[in-house]
Amino acid sequence: MTSAATDLASIVNTAACPVDDPSYRERCKSTLDEHGVLVLPGFLREEAIASIKSDGDRQAHLAYYTSGSHNLYLAPSDPAFAPDHPRNREVVSSKGCITTDQIPQQSYLHVLYESEEFRDFLCHVLAEPALHEYADALSSINLHYADQGQELGWHFDNSSFAITLMIQKPEAGGEFEYVRDVRDADSGDNSYEAAGGVLDGKIEVQKLQMEEGTLVLFRGRNSMHRVTPVQGARQRMLVVLAYNTEPGIELSESARLTFYGRL
Numbered sequence: 001m002t003s004a005a006t007d008l009a010s011i012v013n014t015a016a017c018p019v020d021d022p023s024y025r026e027r028c029k030s031t032l033d034e035h036g037v038l039v040l041p042g043f044l045r046e047e048a049i050a051s052i053k054s055d056g057d058r059q060a061h062l063a064y065y066t067s068g069s070h071n072l073y074l075a076p077s078d079p080a081f082a083p084d085h086p087r088n089r090e091v092v093s094s095k096g097c098i099t100t101d102q103i104p105q106q107s108y109l110h111v112l113y114e115s116e117e118f119r120d121f122l123c124h125v126l127a128e129p130a131l132h133e134y135a136d137a138l139s140s141i142n143l144h145y146a147d148q149g150q151e152l153g154w155h156f157d158n159s160s161f162a163i164t165l166m167i168q169k170p171e172a173g174g175e176f177e178y179v180r181d182v183r184d185a186d187s188g189d190n191s192y193e194a195a196g197g198v199l200d201g202k203i204e205v206q207k208l209q210m211e212e213g214t215l216v217l218f219r220g221r222n223s224m225h226r227v228t229p230v231q232g233a234r235q236r237m238l239v240v241l242a243y244n245t246e247p248g249i250e251l252s253e254s255a256r257l258t259f260y261g262r263l
Contacts (some may be wrong), residue, residue: 008115011048011108017215019121020135029125036180036219038125039208043215044165048108052167055107056098056143056237063096063145064261068194071156072224086196091153091226096178099138099260113241122243125217126161131243136250138260139242143167146174146236152227154199155185157220164218165239166210171232176208179223185221198224241256 008014017040018024032038056252069090071077081087087228103109112118133140151173158181179198183191212215218225230236256263 002237003218004078008112008117010210011045011112012118013042013045013213016042020117025121025124028121029127032125032217032219033127036223037178037208038217039258039262040215041209041211042213044108044213046213047059049167049213050225051108052143052165052239053237055104055109056145059098059102059104059143060096060145060235063098064259065094065096065145066259067092067094067150069093070153070155072199073190074155074158086199087190089196089199091154091155092200093155094146094150095152096147096150097259098143098145100134101137103141103143109120109143109239109241113141122163122217128245131245132247132249134242134244134250135248136215136263138254138256138262139251142240142242144236144238144240146170146227146230146238148232149229150236151229154224154226156222156224157187160219160221162216162218162220163241163243164216165241166212166214166216166237167239168235169210169212170236171234173229173231175228176202176210176216176225177205177228178208178220178223179203179205180223195224199251 008019012019014020028038028040071088071090071091072086077083077088083089113133123129123131182194182198183189194203198205208216251259253263
């Protein structure tokens with residue numbers, strides 16, 4: 001059932017993850033800076049996991065499912081390169097999604113997302129002066145569903161960081177794989193040879209172990225990553241908590257129509 005949580009301590013396992021402790025925050029920041037990823041297992045309390053799962057099951061009929069192909073760079077094909085060149089090679093992504101306004105207002109997710117204490121923790125770890133919610137009503141909190149055979153193909157993120165919570169693991173598959181620092185987006189170096197090596201399975205990948213209740217901060221702008229196809233009948237549920245570094249930002253109408261099927 002939907003939560004009645006009103007404070008962070010009823011959602012976050014603050015004994016294991018003391019988000020208000022300066023030394024803990026600094027350790028988390030150092031880990032993210034060094035490795036490009038921060039994995040905090042047991043971040044959510046068991047009660048919070050169960051409540052979010054329950055909400056997710058109850059709202060699953062509202063999910064908007066998309067399936068399509070794209071290249072690594074999430075950009076239009078470049079005619080200067082052949083279709084099978086790493087710049088243009090197509091991969092497949094498919095998933096379902098419910099949006100901020102479809103997640104019950106009393107959900108643990110809204111309480112966590114809006115918590116100043118949690119946002120302060122994120123600001124310190126990410127070295128951002130401030131984090132702001134999306135101006136549109138859909139994009140701040142998304143719950144993603146992946147069923148048998150669904151996956152996210154290899155890609156780079158456009159944003160500098162991603163924040164996710166694993167809510168329900170599938171029976172098998174649905175693994176997060178990544179290769180760090182494949183490209184340098186700031187300098188315009190797309191590193192096609194290295195990207196092709198990842199696509200062809202010639203470069204070793206790293207895998208994240210994400211148990212239910214795990215918080216992950218990931219810098220995916222220069223690191224290639226994917227989610228392997230889900231196997232089995234149990235649905236994969238993952239929450240994306242999306243913040244902006246500037247106020248008043250909304251996802252474009254075309255992006256909202258693509259991802260959510262509505263405005």
